[in-house]
Amino acid sequence: MNRVRLKVNGQEHEIEVESCTLLVHAIREDVGLTGTHVGCLTGDCGACTVLVDGASVKSCSVFAVSADGAEITTIEGLAGDEGLHPVQQAFWDEFAFQCGYCLPGMLLTTCELLDRDQDPDDAAIDQAINGNLCRCTGYASIRSAVRRAATRMAAGDPDALPESQRSESPSAEPPPSA
Amino acid sequence: MTAVTSADVVVTGPAIGSSARKEGGDTLLTGRGRFVDDYTLPGMRYAAVVRSEVPHARILRVDVREAEQSPGVALVLTGESAAAHAGPIPHFIDPAARGGRYTDVRCLAVGKVVYAGQPVAAVVADTRRQAEAAAELVRVEYEPLPHVLDGDDALAADAPLLYEEWPDNVVLHNHYGTGDVDAALESADLVISDTIRIARSTTAPIEPRGYLASWDRLDETLTVYGSLQNPHQLRWMVANSLGLDETAIHVITARVGGSFGLKMQGHPEETLVCLLSKLTGAPVKWIEDRREAFMAGAREQVHRFTVGAMRDGRIVGIRDQIVANTGAVSAQAGWAMPNMSATTLASGYTVPNVQAELHVVVTNKPPLNAARGFGKDSAHFVMERVVDLVARGLGLDPAEVRRTNFIPAGQFPYRTATGLNIDSGDFPGLLDKALAALDYDALRKRQADLRTEGRHLGVGLAFELTPESADGPGSFVSGFDVTTVRMTMTGKVTVYTGVTTPGGGNDTGIAQIVSDELGVPMSWITVVQGDTERCPGGFGNFSGRGMVTGGGSAALAARDVRAKIATVGARMLAVPVDEVEVAHGYVRAVGDGRTVPIPEVAAAVVTRAFAIANEVEPVLEATRAYKPGNIDHVPDERGRIQPYPTYSSCLHAAVVEVDAETGQTKLLDFVMVHDCGTIINPALVEGQAYGAIVMGIGAGLTERLVHDAQGRLASDRFKSYLLPRAGDLPTIRLEHQVTPSPFTMYGNKGAGEAGVGGAQAAVANAIEDALAPFGVTVREVPLPPPAVLALIDEARTK
Numbered sequence: 009m010n011r012v013r014l015k016v017n018g019q020e021h022e023i024e025v026e027s028c029t030l031l032v033h034a035i036r037e038d039v040g041l042t043g044t045h046v047g048c049l050t051g052d053c054g055a056c057t058v059l060v061d062g063a064s065v066k067s068c069s070v071f072a073v074s075a076d077g078a079e080i081t082t083i084e085g086l087a088g089d090e091g092l093h094p095v096q097q098a099f100w101d102e103f104a105f106q107c108g109y110c111l112p113g114m115l116l117t118t119c120e121l122l123d124r125d126q127d128p129d130d131a132a133i134d135q136a137i138n139g140n141l142c143r144c145t146g147y148a149s150i151r152s153a154v155r156r157a158a159t160r161m162a163a164g165d166p167d168a169l170p171e172s173q174r175s176e177s178p179s180a181e182p183p184p185s186a
Numbered sequence: 187m188t189a190v191t192s193a194d195v196v197v198t199g200p201a202i203g204s205s206a207r208k209e210g211g212d213t214l215l216t217g218r219g220r221f222v223d224d225y226t227l228p229g230m231r232y233a234a235v236v237r238s239e240v241p242h243a244r245i246l247r248v249d250v251r252e253a254e255q256s257p258g259v260a261l262v263l264t265g266e267s268a269a270a271h272a273g274p275i276p277h278f279i280d281p282a283a284r285g286g287r288y289t290d291v292r293c294l295a296v297g298k299v300v301y302a303g304q305p306v307a308a309v310v311a312d313t314r315r316q317a318e319a320a321a322e323l324v325r326v327e328y329e330p331l332p333h334v335l336d337g338d339d340a341l342a343a344d345a346p347l348l349y350e351e352w353p354d355n356v357v358l359h360n361h362y363g364t365g366d367v368d369a370a371l372e373s374a375d376l377v378i379s380d381t382i383r384i385a386r387s388t389t390a391p392i393e394p395r396g397y398l399a400s401w402d403r404l405d406e407t408l409t410v411y412g413s414l415q416n417p418h419q420l421r422w423m424v425a426n427s428l429g430l431d432e433t434a435i436h437v438i439t440a441r442v443g444g445s446f447g448l449k450m451q452g453h454p455e456e457t458l459v460c461l462l463s464k465l466t467g468a469p470v471k472w473i474e475d476r477r478e479a480f481m482a483g484a485r486e487q488v489h490r491f492t493v494g495a496m497r498d499g500r501i502v503g504i505r506d507q508i509v510a511n512t513g514a515v516s517a518q519a520g521w522a523m524p525n526m527s528a529t530t531l532a533s534g535y536t537v538p539n540v541q542a543e544l545h546v547v548v549t550n551k552p553p554l555n556a557a558r559g560f561g562k563d564s565a566h567f568v569m570e571r572v573v574d575l576v577a578r579g580l581g582l583d584p585a586e587v588r589r590t591n592f593i594p595a596g597q598f599p600y601r602t603a604t605g606l607n608i609d610s611g612d613f614p615g616l617l618d619k620a621l622a623a624l625d626y627d628a629l630r631k632r633q634a635d636l637r638t639e640g641r642h643l644g645v646g647l648a649f650e651l652t653p654e655s656a657d658g659p660g661s662f663v664s665g666f667d668v669t670t671v672r673m674t675m676t677g678k679v680t681v682y683t684g685v686t687t688p689g690g691g692n693d694t695g696i697a698q699i700v701s702d703e704l705g706v707p708m709s710w711i712t713v714v715q716g717d718t719e720r721c722p723g724g725f726g727n728f729s730g731r732g733m734v735t736g737g738g739s740a741a742l743a744a745r746d747v748r749a750k751i752a753t754v755g756a757r758m759l760a761v762p763v764d765e766v767e768v769a770h771g772y773v774r775a776v777g778d779g780r781t782v783p784i785p786e787v788a789a790a791v792v793t794r795a796f797a798i799a800n801e802v803e804p805v806l807e808a809t810r811a812y813k814p815g816n817i818d819h820v821p822d823e824r825g826r827i828q829p830y831p832t833y834s835s836c837l838h839a840a841v842v843e844v845d846a847e848t849g850q851t852k853l854l855d856f857v858m859v860h861d862c863g864t865i866i867n868p869a870l871v872e873g874q875a876y877g878a879i880v881m882g883i884g885a886g887l888t889e890r891l892v893h894d895a896q897g898r899l900a901s902d903r904f905k906s907y908l909l910p911r912a913g914d915l916p917t918i919r920l921e922h923q924v925t926p927s928p929f930t931m932y933g934n935k936g937a938g939e940a941g942v943g944g945a946q947a948a949v950a951n952a953i954e955d956a957l958a959p960f961g962v963t964v965r966e967v968p969l970p971p972p973a974v975l976a977l978i979d980e981a982r983t984k
Binding site: 036041042043044045046047048049050052053055082083084086087092096099100101103105106107108109110111112115130133134135137138139140141142143144145146147148149150151 | 205207208211212214215216217218219220221223224389390391392393394441442443444446473475476688689690691869870872873874876877879880881903904905909910911912913915917918
């Protein structure tokens with residue numbers, strides 16, 4: 009077993025993992041954040057995407073030990089006390105997800121894109137999300153959401169939303185009733 | 187009582203028809219949606235499935251000794267030992283009930299295997315990795331049998347038999363249609379015969395299947411969490427196969443990460459995981475891996491057709507012989523899909539003489555599983571190819587041949603030659619809108635100009651008719667559903683419905699309906715789905731039924747609750763009940779605008795039951811079923827039945843440029859004009875349509891499940907099975923047309939299935955059109971670059 013230190017969404021975690029433990033499994037099972045999803049384990053679908061030191065990484069293709077000491081952002085780390093991140097808001101407003109399984113990858117990939125390119129054109133958006141599969145939306149609404157998020161963030165108005173929506177805190181689902 | 191003035195009432199418009207944002211979207215956006223793999227229970231163990239590596243063989247011996255000694259292993263179960271505890275899995279649709287053949291399907295193979303990938307044994311261990319490692323140590327000794335992978339080959343007299351109790355490899359053989367096709371072909375100016383092949387593709391939701399079962403040894407009850415479409419059917423199936431009382435089983439549907447038919451019930455792992463939990467006394471989780479998910483086929487058919495048409499483009503007769511390769515038999519509903527391919531043939535066209543003969547054939551491939559389109563997609567692919575071939579043969583414009591043959595807008599309900607009673611529509615209207623959106627004449631001119639430069643632009647049209655909200659007598663394909671609406675004494679509303687959502691958003695649509703019918707804001711409403719203990723008995727998700735049956739029953743239940751709120755609210759306002767309206771959380775006196783908040787009325791119903799609410803039954807809850815019209819199972823004089831209340835329709839137009847040197851197809855534009863009747867939530871309908879279109883584009887261009895000569899899956903990952911990615915697609919344009927159904931609650935029709943077959947046909951037609959200078963004929967999908975190059979080569983060598 010290996011001792012690995014990860015700073016996940018600003019919080020320090022020290023976990024014990026096997027050498028072969030994938031980062032996605034460490035995040036889901038050892039850190040306990042299940043918002044990062046497993047879709048293929050072959051690096052093709054992107055549902056497991058997280059940010060490792062600011063760069064998008066398919067966490068199924070990385071060993072947990074190789075991320076020792078890294079700062080990791082997962083889907084759970086995007087919303088702040090003030091509410092949803094503008095990228096999250098844009099995805100909701102634009103119907104840019106249905107089942108939500110690919111969302112962690114789409115959101116974090118978008119965050120990374122907008123971090124380096126505040127005004128991406130469609131080609132840049134496509135290039136960014138080409139590594140993330142979505143089977144529900146056909147991608148058009150995702151492109152729209154990325155553009156809307158870019159516009160909002162450029163306007164410096166991260167929560168350009170009706171008051172009623174901003175004040176609502178996200179509702180957690182009930183735990184399993186077992 | 188604090189009646190307030192109308193000035194205090196915040197009035198918004200009706201919820202129905204608005205693009206309300208997705209219910210609970212924030213839960214998913216913040217990573218707190220609970221999918222099946224996110225559930226953990228104390229003492230939980232993990233299962234791995236040992237699968238056959240051969241396509242057809244007798245099982246001589248299963249040696250589990252080494253696996254049992256492997257670290258962390260609690261149980262290794264073989265087919266023989268499973269059969270001692272579990273009976274066959276009941277069929278979702280029993281082939282025998284449809285005039286076909288029955289065979290036992292078990293959770294683990296007993297005696298022999300009939301496809302590579304079939305579950306042969308299972309391992310339960312403390313961790314998933316331990317279970318998978320131990321599964322590798324199970325030794326299975328096989329005596330190979332001859333196998334058959336192709337549908338035509340399986341029909342040969344000397345073909346190996348999959349099920350030895352059957353005389354041949356045919357699950358279902360049936361004839362469809364009416365009229366005198368021979369005479370029609372005799373009279374026709376143009377007769378074309380050809381063969382069309384639709385390759386095996388798959389649904390591939392991003393979340394694979396998964397189940398977590400927990401047997402309680404003390405209570406002798408079973409709790410099952412799963413990524414499911416049909417929780418009540420699952421409860422019945424597991425009760426049957428494990429010999430349990432249905433009431434001892436509680437099924438809870440986790441959030442579903444896409445399904446598209448794949449997660450309808452009848453999979454062997456459902457019974458298996460429940461049995462493993464019962465035998466080990468521990469909660470057992472099994473999550474399918476991607477390789478396993480790729481085994482599920484969605485469609486695979488060969489059509490040998492003859493069509494006759496008159497010089498003006500009128501199609502007078504079609505004969506179609508269909509061989510559908512369903513793979514091995516599964517208890518899931520996939521085998522039944524080709525039935526709808528035959529029934530939907532001739533689609534929205536007035537073809538008077540149609541004869542289809544269908545053989546649904548078993549082979550040593552993995553089973554077909556239910557898939558969006560449910561066989562209707564293949565009917566559209568064939569029919570739309572046929573229309574284009576007729577247009578080409580007569581030198582007519584394909585748009586005009588469609589117009590010539592469409593059922594005229596004034597002739598509904600229209601009974602087709604195969605018996606479908608199409609409720610409503612305006613198919614020429616769809617075509618007009620699509621051609622306008624394309625600027626069709628200008629596009630044809632541009633095509634001609636580009637051809638002079640040696641460039642190959644193509645335009646493909648395809649019409650699609652989608653029978654929705656099916657009812658199959660004697661099966662769990664039910665045309666009705668049930669919803670409970672319950673209001674608390676604070677006015678909050680919980681809706682418990684028998685329909686489930688695979689992620690598309692019918693919960694949002696149902697909340698919109700309840701909001702309007704009950705007169706409360708959307709934010710007061712919670713929708714609960716997929717829980718057999720909380721929701722009324724219903725049928726889940728399939729056949730575009732969510733809003734027709736779930737929405738209809740929710741409306742009826744909401745109206746019952748509203749009636750009580752109106753009665754007591756009117757008394758509180760001291761006006762007759764027919765002089766109040768209930769909306770936006772208030773009961774309002776129409777005359778003077780005074781209002782009373784619904785929470786105060788709800789509290790009065792419960793706390794003043796012998797006073798102001800006297801004679802009103804003090805329960806703010808109603809459970810109602812909704813049965814749409816137009817379903818008719820009494821055969822007509824020609825033996826035709828009518829299992830669908832309503833028919834959505836759409837017209838697709840694809841514009842492609844094909845590189846004749848590389849075979850690469852670039853999709854430049856895609857338009858769909860969609861008619862699902864009254865729209866409850868436009869954004870949700872559009873989202874469903876976009877997804878279905880892209881699935882059809884994938885099945886038309888790149889998606890193909892490939893098996894090697896030994897029936898083993900070669901395309902077992904997203905690197906070898908190519909889903910469309912963002913960069914492959916233009917921005918799809920969607921337009922609506924609304925012709926309400928006379929047979930459903932709001933005139934709404936099904937949405938969500940329409941798109942696959944039409945898009946598949948539109949891109950194929952566009953490629954043929956692009957390559958018209960070479961004279962190619964598309965006879966098979968998908969059309970990846972090598973297939974396109976082969977088409978050009980074939981045409982050149984002719």
